[in-house]
Amino acid sequence: MTVGEWVRGQVDAWRTTPRTILDTAGRSAPNPAYATAARAASSALRTLAGHLGIPLDEVGPCVTCHAYHHRYGTGGRPLCQACHAAALDRVRRRYRRAA
């Protein structure tokens, strides 16, 4: 698992955790797990930004596999390194066939 895939898991866990829960009386109450998951996702994103040496707002998900990587700003790409390499490989194979 890459760091980007780990961050994707943390963010997915946060986005799929319900914001509120029902108590025994049926009243809606804030879900403590939501705050925990939000903190974990935020810290994961900050860890990745530090790992890549880029500002936090340049981190974003890959359009193909949704792993987090350097997406925005100078040197940012829509595809992560693995998907970019796979896409280049497909293009090269297509070019070889056509030539």
Ligand SMILES: [Zn+2]
């Ligand atoms: Zn990717």
